[in-house]
Amino acid sequence: MMNKVKIVLFTLDDTYAEYFSNYMRNPENGIKFSTKIYTDENAFRKNTRNQKQHILLTDLEIDTEETKNFDKVINLTGDQINQTEKELVIFKYQPLKELLSQVLAAYYEANGKLAAMVNGKQKETVISFYSGSAGSGKTLFSLCLAKHLAMQEKNVFYLNLEQLHTTYLFFKEEKESSVEVFYYLKNNVERLISKIELLKSRDSLTNIEYFSLPVLPEEMEIITSEQINILIQALKETQNYDYIIIDLDSSIHERNIAAMENSDEVFWVLNSDEASLAKSQYILDNDVLDINMDKTKIHYVLNKVGSSVFEGFNSYNFSIETHVPFNAHWLEISEQTKVLEDTLIGEQLSKLFEKNPDIFSEVAAVES
Numbered sequence: 001m002m003n004k005v006k007i008v009l010f011t012l013d014d015t016y017a018e019y020f021s022n023y024m025r026n027p028e029n030g031i032k033f034s035t036k037i038y039t040d041e042n043a044f045r046k047n048t049r050n051q052k053q054h055i056l057l058t059d060l061e062i063d064t065e066e067t068k069n070f071d072k073v074i075n076l077t078g079d080q081i082n083q084t085e086k087e088l089v090i091f092k093y094q095p096l097k098e099l100l101s102q103v104l105a106a107y108y109e110a111n112g113k114l115a116a117m118v119n120g121k122q123k124e125t126v127i128s129f130y131s132g133s134a135g136s137g138k139t140l141f142s143l144c145l146a147k148h149l150a151m152q153e154k155n156v157f158y159l160n161l162e163q164l165h166t167t168y169l170f171f172k173e174e175k176e177s178s179v180e181v182f183y184y185l186k187n188n189v190e191r192l193i194s195k196i197e198l199l200k201s202r203d204s205l206t207n208i209e210y211f212s213l214p215v216l217p218e219e220m221e222i223i224t225s226e227q228i229n230i231l232i233q234a235l236k237e238t239q240n241y242d243y244i245i246i247d248l249d250s251s252i253h254e255r256n257i258a259a260m261e262n263s264d265e266v267f268w269v270l271n272s273d274e275a276s277l278a279k280s281q282y283i284l285d286n287d288v289l290d291i292n293m294d295k296t297k298i299h300y301v302l303n304k305v306g307s308s309v310f311e312g313f314n315s316y317n318f319s320i321e322t323h324v325p326f327n328a329h330w331l332e333i334s335e336q337t338k339v340l341e342d343t344l345i346g347e348q349l350s351k352l353f354e355k356n357p358d359i360f361s362e363v364a365a366v367e368s
Contacts, residue, residue, distance in 0.1 A: 009036070011058060109193075127264065141269055145346045146346075155243070156208050158210040273304075281316055
């Protein structure tokens with residue numbers, strides 16, 4: 001089991017302490033944090049003495065001697081903060097989701113990789129979706145799986161690496177752009193983990209987290225396999241996610257190869273037409289992708305299956321694990337509605353792999 005980020009809140013503000021405690025009891029926060037809250041100075045001193053902790057949040061003036069057991073001390077203030085203070089001082093009266101993101105960002109930046117902070121095995125599973133031909137339904141499948149997992153109270157990050165993505169058709173809420181992720185990926189890798197906390201978005205309808213990016217074909221064309229390795233590793237090292245779902249296009253670009261090599265599972269989506277199978281067969285027979293991974297991790301999924309298959313279907317050598325029937329109703333509805341209405345595809349795909357048990361919440365009661 002992964003050790004959690006240990007946060008201590010010390011405040012004399014009973015109302016704020018109760019508010020903070022109630023929020024941290026949310027199971028989603030319990031996956032990442034172990035929280036202790038003190039509203040009495042003697043209780044704080046007694047219970048933190050000789051107890052190594054990661055982060056102290058406080059709105060009080062505290063002697064240096066009292067903070068030596070904390071890796072990071074972050075002050076909470078009700079006043080506006082200036083630019084030079086922002087990594088050590090955080091505005092107290094803001095939504096706690098944003099406050100915690102800022103806390104983690106400041107901590108990651110000060111302490112480097114999260115792996116240096118926590119011990120234990122990483123818990124996330126990386127799953128890529130690929131197809132040898134366009135229009136196979138790959139993006140829809142990846143998001144149906146992501147939504148299904150999120151509905152099982154899993155923490156899911158969706159990473160689209162297509163040259164021409166259509167994420168905006170599925171996540172329609174206006175979000176602040178995450179385009180800065182490319183700057184940090186290329187020019188300031190040391191700060192990438194901390195910036196993920198600030199740049200990611202969350203879809204309110206599915207609870208899937210993702211980067212809200214414009215369509216950037218030039219960026220995707222020049223991105224390297226090394227940068228993809230770094231980005232996936234950074235997402236893993238946040239240790240925020242049970243699953244990282246990567247949506248790839250049908251090209252043989254090095255970013256796709258790198259993503260698959262970093263994946264625990266790969267779903268290869270085939271259309272039930274001869275051209276789709278022929279293209280994928282050629283890629284595999286000629287080792288066009290040259291993927292350095294265990295081929296048993298590839299799951300072949302046949303989409304848009306009708307009442308019968310085309311003549312010559314059995315001449316293709318695919319070990320197809322699941323079939324998704326053609327759905328005429330989907331010709332009439334939006335991409336977003338397809339994902340929201342799906343009760344079949346996500347569940348079908350999830351049965352093709354296993355996952356570890358849940359990690360439950362741990363929040364100590366307010367001590368006063």
